[in-house]
Amino acid sequence: NAGVMQNPRHLVRRRGQEARLRCSPMKGHSHVYWYRQLPEEGLKFMVYLQKENIIDESGMPKERFSAEFPKEGPSILRIQQVVRGDSAAYFCASSPLSGGTSTDTQYFGPGTRLTVL
Amino acid sequence: QQPVQSPQAVILREGEDAVINCSSSKALYSVHWYRQKHGEAPIFLMILLKGGEQKGHDKISASFNEKKQQSSLYLTASQLSYSGTYFCGTIASGGSNYKLTFGKGTLLTVNP
Numbered sequence: 001n002a003g004v005m006q007n008p009r010h011l012v013r014r015r016g017q018e019a020r021l022r023c024s025p026m027k028g029h030s031h032v033y034w035y036r037q038l039p040e041e042g043l044k045f046m047v048y049l050q051k052e053n054i055i056d057e058s059g060m061p062k063e064r065f066s067a068e069f070p071k072e073g074p075s076i077l078r079i080q081q082v083v084r085g086d087s088a089a090y091f092c093a094s095s096p097l098s099g100g101t102s103t104d105t106q107y108f109g110p111g112t113r114l115t116v117l
Numbered sequence: 118q119q120p121v122q123s124p125q126a127v128i129l130r131e132g133e134d135a136v137i138n139c140s141s142s143k144a145l146y147s148v149h150w151y152r153q154k155h156g157e158a159p160i161f162l163m164i165l166l167k168g169g170e171q172k173g174h175d176k177i178s179a180s181f182n183e184k185k186q187q188s189s190l191y192l193t194a195s196q197l198s199y200s201g202t203y204f205c206g207t208i209a210s211g212g213s214n215y216k217l218t219f220g221k222g223t224l225l226t227v228n229p
Contacts, residue, residue, distance in 0.1 A: 056216065
């Protein structure tokens with residue numbers, strides 16, 4: 001019973017390059033959430049997606065960041081033209097089909113640690 | 118508004134008890150507790166709903182006082198495996214019902 005999978009676990013990019021972070025939700029889960037964690041900080045909500053739909057992207061920076069959750073395949077968080085301030089751990093979480101309620105549990109993946117040189 | 122956790126850090130000897138608090142300035146619908154070890158995924162511990170309920174999981178239990186907008190996590194007879202950073206995540210009443218807002222965490226270290 002695999003949990004939430006994220007890859008790569010570590011990603012190093014130079015300023016100006018693109019970063020692509022992938023997330024495969026738990027089996028049977030159709031709701032995906034992305035969070036960012038800076039050192040010594042809690043997780044901060046970025047975006048909530050269902051299959052082929054962005055439900056809430058209020059936590060996403062307006063520029064350079066985008067997310068998708070296609071009908072087939074993993075959810076992708078894409079960061080264009082990365083800057084040093086994008087260095088952080090990016091976590092994906094998923095919840096079941098019945099999700100979207102405040103009683104729903106979000107299960108987290110192991111995260112992708114992005115370092116921008 | 119980010120919930121405030123206290124203490125920021127606590128050091129215990131194996132077998133000792135600890136309490137971690139989480140306070141919000143907003144009316145809350147639910148509180149979610151997670152434990153994260155360094156470099157790993159946050160692991161879900163429990164959800165508490167408004168109604169002042171308490172929950173328990175092995176020797177870890179929690180309470181939620183909705184009037185005070187506070188939740189407390191109780192760790193009894195701590196084990197070495199309890200070490201990690203504990204986060205509370207809150208969902209506000211009347212807002213979006215999925216957007217968890219996390220505190221900065223409480224670092225718990227259990228020594229032999």
